[in-house]
Amino acid sequence: MVLSVAICARGFGAVRLADKKGGKNMAASSNPVELGSQAPNFELADGEGRPARLRDLAGSAGTLVIFICNHCPYVLHMRDALQRYALDYAPRGIRVIGINPNDPVAYPQETPEHIAEVARHLSFPYLVDADQKVALSYNAACTPDPYLYDSKLRLYYHGQFDATRPGGAPATGADLRAATDRLLAGTPAAVAASPSIGCSIKWKRGNAPKY
Numbered sequence: 001m002v003l004s005v006a007i008c009a010r011g012f013g014a015v016r017l018a019d020k021k022g023g024k025n026m027a028a029s030s031n032p033v034e035l036g037s038q039a040p041n042f043e044l045a046d047g048e049g050r051p052a053r054l055r056d057l058a059g060s061a062g063t064l065v066i067f068i069c070n071h072c073p074y075v076l077h078m079r080d081a082l083q084r085y086a087l088d089y090a091p092r093g094i095r096v097i098g099i100n101p102n103d104p105v106a107y108p109q110e111t112p113e114h115i116a117e118v119a120r121h122l123s124f125p126y127l128v129d130a131d132q133k134v135a136l137s138y139n140a141a142c143t144p145d146p147y148l149y150d151s152k153l154r155l156y157y158h159g160q161f162d163a164t165r166p167g168g169a170p171a172t173g174a175d176l177r178a179a180t181d182r183l184l185a186g187t188p189a190a191v192a193a194s195p196s197i198g199c200s201i202k203w204k205r206g207n208a209p210k211y
Helices: 073-092 112-119 133-138 174-185
Strands: 003-006 016-019 027-029 043-046 051-053 062-067 094-100 126-128 145-150 155-158 197-200
Touching (some): 043 112, 062 073, 062 133, 073 094, 073 197, 145 174, 155 174
Parallel strands (some): 062 094, 094 126
Antiparallel strands (some): 062 145, 145 155
16 A cells, blocks of 8 residues: 655644545644643543543643544554653653544444553553544544643643654654643743644544534
């Protein structure tokens, strides 16, 4: 399968990964979200059906809400580095919450059973956005799509995990780590951030937003 990538180098905008064999647009970039905006509240279940609420999971110093999935090469590329991030920053009051928004009917790898299996290897909650309403409320567009909030759940950083991509150098989480360090140091949020690039969210029929 031959892939071609069209990337918007600056700012937030459409990024498409075209599968020349199937002709599908497989990737997207994150949407702009106003810094300082309040995190939309939610209650979701994990892959085993256990409910969890944002405010119960939030960290004392900050919270990373990140939309991820099981099959996207962009997520698979950075998942180990995300786990290291979660372990490194947990002692400093940062909690990570993973959310899978994908349609499990069209993509069987994204069923709750598979989410539960992946979650067994993670140190943070991995939740199921079954009706995709949480992804819509966050204006999420891709996986991975990270949202870093401060201790009061105000958006501090929304951008790429790092500049690495599948097939290239190993993921480090450099951009997110730098933003988290600034948050913990009490530095005001930086306006400029490179958008996250990843697989487009696999919306159920009728749910796809008009981004």
